[in-house]
């Protein structure tokens with residue numbers, strides 16, 4: 090007799106594992122299918138995010154930043170360090186331990202919540218049945234009242250630079266270098282390219298980023314992207330905009346990359362090349378021909394605003410569906426779907442998904458940019474506050490960047506918070522909380538903020554929206 094569950098989730102990334110835990114918490118019998126195994130061949134839950142994405146990249150970003158500080162930034166505090174060295178395998182090993190802790194933590198959470206963890210490849214058949222192909226090749230058919238597809242995404246590969254996992258790597262390979270490459274090329278100045286480029290640049294690599302577009306960080310507010318370009322360039326990242334990679338040739342331990350820019354065809358040689366040109370949804374062997382689930386023209390599983398597919402009782406969440414490819418977006422979709430299965434009317438606010446780039450300074454925003462709002466014909470008031478005027482930032486010797494708050498000129502409702510600077514990710518979250526509750530700039534300005542904190546920069550930027558900042562000259566007069 091085949092097993093039967095209220096909910097079967099395919100994929101145990103931040104979309105799938107969160108959905109599975111929530112479903113079990115709500116009293117639904119739940120199984121989660123995952124096939125990913127670690128280097129030791131053991132089932133590793135947590136998906137891209139925990140294994141080869143958010144967490145390992147942040148581990149390397151933190152280690153490399155500490156190295157940079159010890160080497161170049163401690164002296165100002167009066168600290169003498171002598172020679173500072175980086176043991177790259179130790180750094181990469183620390184990252185691996187963090188990953189192991191977290192992925193085994195998901196297995197523990199599954200046990201604690203009563204989620205049945207099934208190892209193997211899941212494929213949706215007609216009639217909400219799921220075919221599970223186990224590691225030994227045997228096949229089991231599982232029946233489900235509801236199926237949640239959470240198969241995630243994988244790096245896009247481009248014909249001009251095929252990944253060989255030696256000289257040319259994708260984001261996963263770039264988390265595993267055992268030595269610092271002397272000349273490192275990065276194709277794509279997106280979030281992943283900038284974060285990984287920063288890691289190896291801080292450790293001494295000479296990093297060149299080749300970006301096909303003429304505009305840097307197009308999704309960010311222009312004031313932020315300009316500041317980011319200036320700062321990252323100053324840190325040593327050579328970011329070439331309008332540079333489209335057209336070919337590459339690996340010669341032994343190096344690769345000669347060809348790209349075209351405004352001056353025609355160029356070549357440049359690297360010791361390692363990271364291809365970071367985006368990610369695409371994983372739907373390989375996910376759907377039987379008669380499953381009834383449709384794929385949109387860009388290859389994503391087609392879903393409505395509530396993540397329902399074209400088949401009743403089958404849902405899809407996270408990177409495999411439209412929208413931002415972010416772990417927190419995937420998780421919240423998982424929760425929304427499960428609560429709706431239970432009959433709740435849960436909605437997800439897609440307008441308030443924060444974006445973060447974990448460079449230094451961090452870059453983060455929530456809501457709309459000034460340019461987007463103006464294009465929509467919305468009149469806005471803008472308040473900014475530079476960290477150069479923040480006592481807390483000065484104490485930390487971390488004064489680059491600013492907070493920018495954008496409010497509707499008529500209603501004063503906050504429509505966007507954009508931060509480049511220390512702890513930008515945490516500050517933007519405060520903006521997001523306020524915006525979820527419909528805060529006005531005046532509301533934020535009236536709140537009491539602890540002193541001295543970086544958060545005061547958000548307070549002052551909110552005050553500046555209506556010309557009331559205290560610690561910086563106001564552009565707008567009351």
Ligand code: FAD
Nearest residue numbers: 100102103104136137138142143211241407408414415416
């Ligand atoms: P995934 O995490 O991709 O998980 C899908 C899982 O499904 C995988 O484990 C896969 O093995 C499994 N699977 C697929 N098909 C099947 C099948 N048929 N049967 C069984 N199992 C299957 N996002 C952030 O929000 N913040 C960050 O800082 C951040 N940093 C990142 C850094 C890097 C280097 C990368 C690559 C990504 C980063 N992301 C970040 C993006 C984030 O990792 C993804 O948005 C997130 O993991 C998507 O979650 P998901 O559950 O949809 O899919």
Ligand code: AMP
Nearest residue numbers: 277278279280299300301333334366367
């Ligand atoms: P993201 O999608 O945010 O990860 O960013 C990927 C970036 O890679 C985008 O900004 C693309 O413009 C860029 N890109 C894609 N293909 C190429 C290419 N052949 N050469 C240079 N940049 C590219």
